[in-house]
Amino acid sequence: MNMLGEYDGKELRSVNAEDLGIESEENKEETEKKEADTKELLDFVKDSLGGEVVAVKLSHKLKNSAVCLGVQGPISLEMERYFNTVPGAGEKVKAERVLELNGEHKVFDALKAAYESDKDRAAKYAKLLYFQSLLLSDAKIEDPAEYAELVSELMI
Numbered sequence: 001m002n003m004l005g006e007y008d009g010k011e012l013r014s015v016n017a018e019d020l021g022i023e024s025e026e027n028k029e030e031t032e033k034k035e036a037d038t039k040e041l042l043d044f045v046k047d048s049l050g051g052e053v054v055a056v057k058l059s060h061k062l063k064n065s066a067v068c069l070g071v072q073g074p075i076s077l078e079m080e081r082y083f084n085t086v087p088g089a090g091e092k093v094k095a096e097r098v099l100e101l102n103g104e105h106k107v108f109d110a111l112k113a114a115y116e117s118d119k120d121r122a123a124k125y126a127k128l129l130y131f132q133s134l135l136l137s138d139a140k141i142e143d144p145a146e147y148a149e150l151v152s153e154l155m156i
Helices: 025-037 040-046 079-084 106-117 117-135 144-155
Strands: 055-058 067-072 095-100
Touching: 025 040, 025 055, 040 055, 040 095, 040 106, 040 117, 067 117, 095 117, 106 117, 117 144
Parallel strands: 055 095
Antiparallel strands: 067 095
């Protein structure tokens, strides 16, 4: 999308872009305030994922889904996937992944409650949300057995 630039006077943006330019300033400020209020939780989620993401933030674009995987920087998830399938490409390309959470979703409320009462459970929720974001973005889960075990463990 970035290569196309614009069409009919409208700037084209990838849905994975950090700022889609469709949110009002009032809504942006509200999300940023909530993000500041939950900074400790967001940092905890990032730390729980052990370097899988460069940042965890509240999303400006999610309305119904609990989570999505975005990127920061010039390499998109699609570019990462393409370059890593090219034979003889050498070193693997990795996008700077950003886990975006919907601060208005019930799942976020459950994560917050777990963080306040049981950090171990909150860390498992964080990992489960990351796995969910990988599935939604059609990215590969490196350890599907870990994902299946985590789902089973949290259902008990």
